[in-house]
Amino acid sequence: MTVDVPATPATTAPFLPWNRPSIGPEEEAEVLDTLRSGWLTHGPKAARFEEAVRDALGVQDAFAVSSCTAAVHLALLAAGIGPGDEVITPSLTFCAVPNTVVQCRARLVFADVDPVTFNLDPAAAEAAITPRTKAIAVMHYGGQPCDLAAFRTLADDHGLLLIEDAAHALHAWRDGARAGSVGDLAVFSFYANKVITTGEGGMLAGRGDLVQKARLLGRHGIDSSAWRRHGERRTADYEVSVPGLKSVMPDITAAVGIRQWEKLADFTAARARIAASYDRSLAGLPGLRLPAVLDGVRHGWFLYSVLIEPASGRSRDTVAEALRDVHGIGTSVHFTPVHRLAAYRELECHLPVTEQVAARQLSLPCYPAMTAADVQRVIDAMHTIWA
Numbered sequence: 001m002t003v004d005v006p007a008t009p010a011t012t013a014p015f016l017p018w019n020r021p022s023i024g025p026e027e028e029a030e031v032l033d034t035l036r037s038g039w040l041t042h043g044p045k046a047a048r049f050e051e052a053v054r055d056a057l058g059v060q061d062a063f064a065v066s067s068c069t070a071a072v073h074l075a076l077l078a079a080g081i082g083p084g085d086e087v088i089t090p091s092l093t094f095c096a097v098p099n100t101v102v103q104c105r106a107r108l109v110f111a112d113v114d115p116v117t118f119n120l121d122p123a124a125a126e127a128a129i130t131p132r133t134k135a136i137a138v139m140h141y142g143g144q145p146c147d148l149a150a151f152r153t154l155a156d157d158h159g160l161l162l163i164e165d166a167a168h169a170l171h172a173w174r175d176g177a178r179a180g181s182v183g184d185l186a187v188f189s190f191y192a193n194k195v196i197t198t199g200e201g202g203m204l205a206g207r208g209d210l211v212q213k214a215r216l217l218g219r220h221g222i223d224s225s226a227w228r229r230h231g232e233r234r235t236a237d238y239e240v241s242v243p244g245l246k247s248v249m250p251d252i253t254a255a256v257g258i259r260q261w262e263k264l265a266d267f268t269a270a271r272a273r274i275a276a277s278y279d280r281s282l283a284g285l286p287g288l289r290l291p292a293v294l295d296g297v298r299h300g301w302f303l304y305s306v307l308i309e310p311a312s313g314r315s316r317d318t319v320a321e322a323l324r325d326v327h328g329i330g331t332s333v334h335f336t337p338v339h340r341l342a343a344y345r346e347l348e349c350h351l352p353v354t355e356q357v358a359a360r361q362l363s364l365p366c367y368p369a370m371t372a373a374d375v376q377r378v379i380d381a382m383h384t385i386w387a
Contacts, residue, residue, distance in 0.1 A: 287312025
């Protein structure tokens with residue numbers, strides 16, 4: 001049975017977006033200080049941001065870059081991944097990792113996800129390993145880290161590079177390990193809708209030798225940074241040791257990141273409170289599957305990801321349309337599987353769990369800028385749709 005939803009708007013309140021960043025006077029002051037300093041590109045503030053992330057993760061090095069996608073691209077290049085190599089990754093993800101694998105002219109191999117967490121299934125990844133496999137790129141879906149211990153063992157046993165896509169999981173833990181601290185390399189996103197934001201931006205962290213290679217590649221292959229050449233009043237001479245790219249994070253961007261980083265714990269706590277409110281108030285709605293948090297996990301709650309099961313009598317799209325058109329509430333879908341996107345449809349893959357999750361998944365608003373009234377508005381709207 002399909003349940004119709006009312007077509008008449010139930011609210012005249014302003015539209016509640018799926019996500020909205022939290023920017024305050026601290027970020028404004030830090031950016032103004034950067035502008036007044038006269039040093040706008042990758043320099044001392046980018047270094048401060050890198051140091052903060054590196055020390056928190058307990059890794060050897062970190063490099064602030066222009067986007068998380070740039071971080072993935074540099075990670076693959078630094079590891080020497082190229083033609084003939086295979087990289088295993090989930091299809092239930094954003095296109096950034098698949099795109100960079102293809103740009104490196106490596107072969108993309110999709111493996112299925114776990115039906116509870118929507119993270120890459122270690123058994124499915126292991127089954128996809130061939131003699132040409134060079135790396136596994138896991139993704140911490142929604143802010144719940146994948147089975148880090150299992151993937152570390154899998155990578156070590158097969159001599160593979162382990163890359164953590166921690167774009168959703170900046171402040172998440174599993175079994176005592178922080179997301180981004182277990183892989184050989186980890187990438188983080190500071191896009192406008194992420195746990196903390198710099199507008200655009202990312203970070204590559206992990207093994208010192210690989211991050212140093214990435215740092216060299218990410219500044220045109222030049223052997224010293226602009227800050228060392230100019231900011232420290234050295235002779236502005238340089239050498240290009242390898243053909244590189246321009247992928248650095250400017251100090252204007254890093255200025256925002258420095259202040260956002262200081263708020264990370266508070267942001268994460270706010271997301272957790274919203275998730276707890278949803279858990280309490282939506283648990284009784286038939287056919288609505290709420291996120292499951294595994295034992296030993298501290299969830300980052302970048303996503304509050306629900307499944308609209310057939311037993312609800314409603315489709316995911318119908319619920320999303322009712323929230324938007326009737327109640328003025330934005331939602332999002334995470335994700336259209338990459339293998340269903342036009343650029344990748346020729347790839348052969350059998351991903352039944354991915355297909356099932358993708359057809360039913362919906363992300364409700366869950367971010368620190370939401371007020372208690374905003375959260376209650378979402379809860380009330382969901383109950384009205386299920387009534």
